[in-house]
């Protein structure tokens with residue numbers, strides 16, 4: 819990928835890390851009330867301090883995400899959960915079941 823962009827590996831990694839830091843900072847500011855408090859085999863649990871609820875975000879069979887707090891397939895809890903590394907484990911669990 820570094821070759822495609824005609825930059826060195828070091829520059830590529832620096833750019834990547836810079837992007838990551840910016841997105842983490844953005845998330846902290848934008849979703850300061852929403853943070854992950856846990857995960858199960860199938861769900862990422864997001865606490866919303868503003869609304870005082872725990873939202874359980876799951877993947878449905880259709881592939882859509884679902885938030886138990888909002889009963890919607892897209893909301894701020896789902897968006898915030900997308901940055902969670904717990905999805906990797908959940909997707910791996912789902913792949914095992916199929």
Ligand SMILES: [Zn+2]
Nearest residue numbers: 885888893895
């Ligand atoms: Zn929600």
